[in-house]
Amino acid sequence: MLFLDIGEVVERTGVPPSTLRYYEEIGLIRSLARHGLRRQYDHDVLLKLSLISMGKAAGFSLPEISGMFGRDDRPDIPRAQLHARAKELERQIIELRMLRDVIRHVADCPAPSHLECPSFRKLLKSATNRTTNRAPQAAARRAKSVPQR
Structure with a gap:
C-alpha cells in the first residue's frame, strides 16, 4: 500500500504542514511512516481531515472533535x-x-x-x-x- 507524503496531503486538503504536525501532536491524526524526514500518511487521513474541518466549521473545539473519534479512529459521534x-x-x-x-x-x-x-x-x-x-x-x-x- 502506498502512503501519502505530507506534501500530497497538504496539496489535496489545503491543510498546512504545521497544522498536520499539530494534529498529530494532539492525537487527531497519525503518520504511519517516514520517507527521510517527511511524514507519510494512510489515505484515510484525507477523510479524517475532512471530518475535522467540518467539525471546526460547525463550531466544535479540537478536544470535542478528538472525542468524536472512537476506537480504531472510527467516528463515534454523540x-x-x-x-x-x-x-x-x-x-x-x-x-x-x-x-x-x-x-x-x-x-x-x-x-x-x-x-x-x-x-x-x-x-x-x-x-x-x-x-x-x-x-x-x-x-x-x-x-x-x-x-x-
Whole structure:
C-alpha cells in the first residue's frame, strides 16, 4: 500500500504542514511512516481531515472533535451533541437573517433619518431584545465549555 507524503496531503486538503504536525501532536491524526524526514500518511487521513474541518466549521473545539473519534479512529459521534450544535446553528441563522434584514432596511429606507423610521426602530428593538435575552444563556454555555481542572 502506498502512503501519502505530507506534501500530497497538504496539496489535496489545503491543510498546512504545521497544522498536520499539530494534529498529530494532539492525537487527531497519525503518520504511519517516514520517507527521510517527511511524514507519510494512510489515505484515510484525507477523510479524517475532512471530518475535522467540518467539525471546526460547525463550531466544535479540537478536544470535542478528538472525542468524536472512537476506537480504531472510527467516528463515534454523540448524536445528542450534534443535535445541540444544530440547534445553536439554527439560532445563529435566525440572528444573521435578522441582521441582514436590518442592513437591507437601512440601505433602502427612504426616511430622512433611520431613527425616525418606525420599521427601523421595530427591527432595532427586536434585535436588541434577542441579544439581551441571549446573554445569560451564552454565559452558561461558555462556563460549561471551560475545562475543569
